Amino acid sequence: MKPLSIPSIIDAASSNGVAVVRVQRKHHILVRWAHWTTIPLLLGLILSGISIYWSDPIFQHPTDATGNFDQAADIGIWLCAHVPGLHHYSSPPDWLYNHLSLGPGMLGVALRLHWFCAYLFMANGALYLLGLVLGGGWRALIPKRGDVIAGLHMARYYSLAPFALLLRMPLFHPKHTGKYNALQKGAYASVVVAGTLVVLSGWAIHKPMQLYWLAAAFGGYNAARVWHFCLMCFFILFVVPHVVLVLADGWDTMRSMITGWSSRTEQ
Amino acid sequence: MTSNNKLLVPHRRQPVDMLDRVPRSEKSFEVPSNVLKHRTRRDVLIFGASALAALTAGTVLLPDETLQRLDVHRKLNLPGKDWLLDRAIDIDDDVAEALYSSNRRVPTYSKSQVTGLKNNYNGATPEPEYIPTWTLTLKGLQSGLTLSLNLRTLLKRFALHEEITRFVCVEGWSEIAWWGGIRFADLIQAFPPVSQAKWARIESSVNLDANGNSDPYYISLDMETAQHPQSLLATHFHGDPLTLEHGAPLRLLVPVKLGLKNVKAITGITFLADQPMDYWRVRGYSRYDGI
Numbered sequence: 001m002k003p004l005s006i007p008s009i010i011d012a013a014s015s016n017g018v019a020v021v022r023v024q025r026k027h028h029i030l031v032r033w034a035h036w037t038t039i040p041l042l043l044g045l046i047l048s049g050i051s052i053y054w055s056d057p058i059f060q061h062p063t064d065a066t067g068n069f070d071q072a073a074d075i076g077i078w079l080c081a082h083v084p085g086l087h088h089y090s091s092p093p094d095w096l097y098n099h100l101s102l103g104p105g106m107l108g109v110a111l112r113l114h115w116f117c118a119y120l121f122m123a124n125g126a127l128y129l130l131g132l133v134l135g136g137g138w139r140a141l142i143p144k145r146g147d148v149i150a151g152l153h154m155a156r157y158y159s160l161a162p163f164a165l166l167l168r169m170p171l172f173h174p175k176h177t178g179k180y181n182a183l184q185k186g187a188y189a190s191v192v193v194a195g196t197l198v199v200l201s202g203w204a205i206h207k208p209m210q211l212y213w214l215a216a217a218f219g220g221y222n223a224a225r226v227w228h229f230c231l232m233c234f235f236i237l238f239v240v241p242h243v244v245l246v247l248a249d250g251w252d253t254m255r256s257m258i259t260g261w262s263s264r265t266e267q
Numbered sequence: 268m269t270s271n272n273k274l275l276v277p278h279r280r281q282p283v284d285m286l287d288r289v290p291r292s293e294k295s296f297e298v299p300s301n302v303l304k305h306r307t308r309r310d311v312l313i314f315g316a317s318a319l320a321a322l323t324a325g326t327v328l329l330p331d332e333t334l335q336r337l338d339v340h341r342k343l344n345l346p347g348k349d350w351l352l353d354r355a356i357d358i359d360d361d362v363a364e365a366l367y368s369s370n371r372r373v374p375t376y377s378k379s380q381v382t383g384l385k386n387n388y389n390g391a392t393p394e395p396e397y398i399p400t401w402t403l404t405l406k407g408l409q410s411g412l413t414l415s416l417n418l419r420t421l422l423k424r425f426a427l428h429e430e431i432t433r434f435v436c437v438e439g440w441s442e443i444a445w446w447g448g449i450r451f452a453d454l455i456q457a458f459p460p461v462s463q464a465k466w467a468r469i470e471s472s473v474n475l476d477a478n479g480n481s482d483p484y485y486i487s488l489d490m491e492t493a494q495h496p497q498s499l500l501a502t503h504f505h506g507d508p509l510t511l512e513h514g515a516p517l518r519l520l521v522p523v524k525l526g527l528k529n530v531k532a533i534t535g536i537t538f539l540a541d542q543p544m545d546y547w548r549v550r551g552y553s554r555y556d557g558i
Contacts, residue, residue: 021303023286024295036314040321044328056439102333107438108551109330109352116328116355208435209373209523209558210366221433221441259310261286263303265295 022265026179026256028135034128035257041124044117046232050101051110058225072096118202125195132192140179141189150174150182158183161248191238198231328352356553363557369491373522376431376443381505384434384442386512390476393532395511397473403517407538409459418516422502424457425449430497432522434529435558437547446520447503452494460490460538467493468543469519472534486528487543487554488521497522500533525556 027035057070068074076095080086089095097104102113132138143151153174164171174181180188204215204224218224246253256262285302326334327345334341386392402415427447435441460467467488474484492498499520502509509515514531521528527547537543548554 019300020297021300022295022297023303025291036317040325044325047333052439056436058439098336102330103336106330106332108547111437111553112352112356112551113328113330115359116352119355119358205439207363207366207558208433208441210363210368210371212374221435225439255307255311258314259307261303261306 021263023261023263024265025260026262027260028131028137029260030128030131030135031137032257032260034124034131037124038121041117041121042235044113045121046236047100047102048110048114048117049232050097051103051106052114053229054097054101054104055107058222058229066093068093118199122199125199129192141185141192143182143185143189147182147185150176151186154181154183158245187238187242191235194231194234194238198228198235201225201227201231204228360553360555360557363553363555364489367491367523367557369495373432373497376433378431378445380443381431381445382442384444384504384513387436387526388475388512388531390474390482391479392512393473393475395515397532398511398515401516401532401534403533404535405458405537406535407461407464409461414458418502421449421454421500421517425453427502428499429503430499430520430522432497432520434522434526436526437552437556445505446499446501447506448499448501448517448520450496451498451500451519452496454500455490455494461540463540464538465490466539466542468535468537468539469530469533470535470537471514471530471532473532484530484546485543486519486530486545486547488519488524488528489542489555490538492521492523492557495521495523523557525558527552528556 053072057072059071060069061071061074063069066077068077070093073093073096076097077092080089080092080095086095091098094104102110132141157171157174160171163169176182200214201218201224203211204218205221205228208215208221208224215221215224218227252262252264286298286306289296289298326339327348328351331342402417403421405414405416408414426449428450429445429447431443431445433441434444467490468485469488470483470485472481472483474482476482501514501518501520502516504510504513509518514533517533519528519530519533542554545552545554
C-alpha cells in the first residue's frame with residue numbers, strides 16, 4: 001500500500017471544514033500485546049503461586065496453642081475475628097488462601113497451572129525484551145541522571161493533585177521530554193527488572209541443583225524463595241497506583257494502550 | 268482538491284487502517300477526528316472480545332474446587348484441559364532432563380550445617396515387622412535372574428559412602444541431611460541390567476496410605492540419575508542406621524531429584540527399557556522431577 005502523504009490529509013481535512021485531531025503513535029503493538037497478556041498470566045501465576053506457598057509457608061513462627069505456625073494463617077484468623085461478617089467463616093486459618101489463591105491443599109494442580117502460565121510468561125517476556133532492544137524502545141525507559149530530581153517533582157505533583165482538584169487550585173504538571181516522565185520511567189523500568197528477577201528466582205527455586213549457581217546468586221535456595229515471594233508482592237503493589245493513575249489520567253492514556261494512538265501530542 | 272475529497276467523504280466509509288499508512292517517520296500529524304474515532308471503536312471491540320475469550324479460557328483452566336468457591340457449580344472438565352496442563356508438565360520435565368548433566372555434582376555441606384529432616388511419609392509410617400525379613404529384589408538383569416539381597420550382603424559387598432546434601436521437597440521446604448549408603452552405580456556395576464535398560468522402577472511394597480492400608484509406592488528413575496555418583500542406596504542417616512520414619516533399612520537418595528523420588532524402605536528395583544509410571548504422576552504431579 002502506498003503511504004499517504006501527510007499534507008494531503010491535512011489540506012483535505014481543513015479545506016473541507018472537517019474537524020481534525022493531532023495524533024501520534026504511542027505504543028507499539030508488541031508493547032500493547034505484552035502489557036495485556038501479562039495480566040491474566042500474572043494473575044494465574046499469583047493465584048497458583050500462593051497455593052504452592054500454602055504447602056510450605058516461608059514466613060512461620062513457632063507453633064502456637066492452636067497448632068498454627070503460618071503467619072499468613074494468622075492474618076486470616078485476625079480478619080475473621082475482627083471484621084464484621086467474617087465471624088462465622090468456617091476456616092479462618094485458610095481465609096487468605098481461600099481468597100487469594102486457588103485454595104489450600106491444591107499443590108498438584110497449582111504446580112501444573114504455575115508451569116503453564118510461567119512458560120507463557122517467559123515467552124511473552126522474551127518477545128517483549130527482544131522488541132524493546134531491537135526497536136530501540138528501551139531508550140524511553142532508561143532513567144537519566146536528572147530523573148531523580150524530576151521524579152521528586154512528579155511525586156510532589158501526584159501527592160498534591162487530589163487536593164488541588166478538591167480545592168480547585170491550579171497545579172502545573174512538571175514538564176518532561178520523551179515518552180515518559182521520570183517516575184514513569186522508574187516504575188516501568190523496574191517492572192522489566194522485576195520481571196527478569198522473578199523469572200530467574202523462579203528457576204533458582206525450581207532447579208536448585210542443576211542451577212545451583214543461580215540459587216547462590218540469590219543467596220541460596222531459601223533466600224531465592226523469599227526473593228520470589230517479595231517480587232510477587234512488588235507486582236501487586238505496582239498494580240495499585242498504576243491503575244489509579246491511569247483512571248486519573250483519562251481516556252487518552254487507556255486508549256493509547258489499546259489502539260496505540262494518542263491524541264496528546266507535544267506540538 | 269477533487270482527488271482529496273474521496274479520502275474524506277462520506278464519513279462512514281473512512282478506512283480505519285488509514286492511520287497505519289502514515290509513515291513511521293512522522294512524529295505527529297493531523298487526521299480527521301472521525302478516523303481516530305473509527306479506529307478506536309474497532310480496536311476497543313477487538314480488545315473486548317479478546318478479554319472475554321481470555322476470561323473464558325481462564326475459567327475453564329481453573330480447577331473445579333476454585334470455581335465452586337466462586338459459586339460456579341459447573342463441571343468444566345473439558346478433555347483438552349488436562350491435555351494442555353499435561354503438556355506444560357511434559358515440557359517442564361523435558362527442560363529438567365535437558366538441564367541435567369551426569370558430570371555435575373550437587374553442592375555438599377559440612378556437618379555443622381546439617382538440619383533436621385521430618386518424617387514426610389504421605390500415609391502412615393509402616394510398622395517395624397517388615398524389617399527382619401526385608402530383602403531387596405532385583406529384576407531386569409542381564410543374567411535373567413531375579414535376585415533377593417539382604418542388608419548384610421549389600422553392606423559386605425559394597426563400600427559405604429557418605430554425603431551431606433540438600434533434600435528438596437516439591438512442597439518447597441528443604442533440609443540439609445547427612446547420609447551414608449552404597450552407591451547405586453556400584454550395585455548396577457555388580458548386577459548389570461539388561462542392555463536395553465534405560466529406566467529403573469523403584470518400589471516400596473510396605474508403603475501405607477493414611478488409613479494404614481497397603482499402598483505400594485513406586486517411581487521411575489532414569490539410568491543416568493541412577494548412575495550419578497551422588498545417588499545412594501542409603502542405609503545411614505546422621506551417622507546412625509536408618510530409622511523407621513526415614514525408610515529403614517534401605518532408601519533411595521537422589522539429591523538431583525525432588526524428595527518424592529527418594530523412595531523409603533525400597534523393596535524392589537526393576538530395570539526396564541521404557542519409563543514406568545510414577546505414584547505421584549498418577550496424582551497429577553510431574554514425572555522426571557529433576558531439580
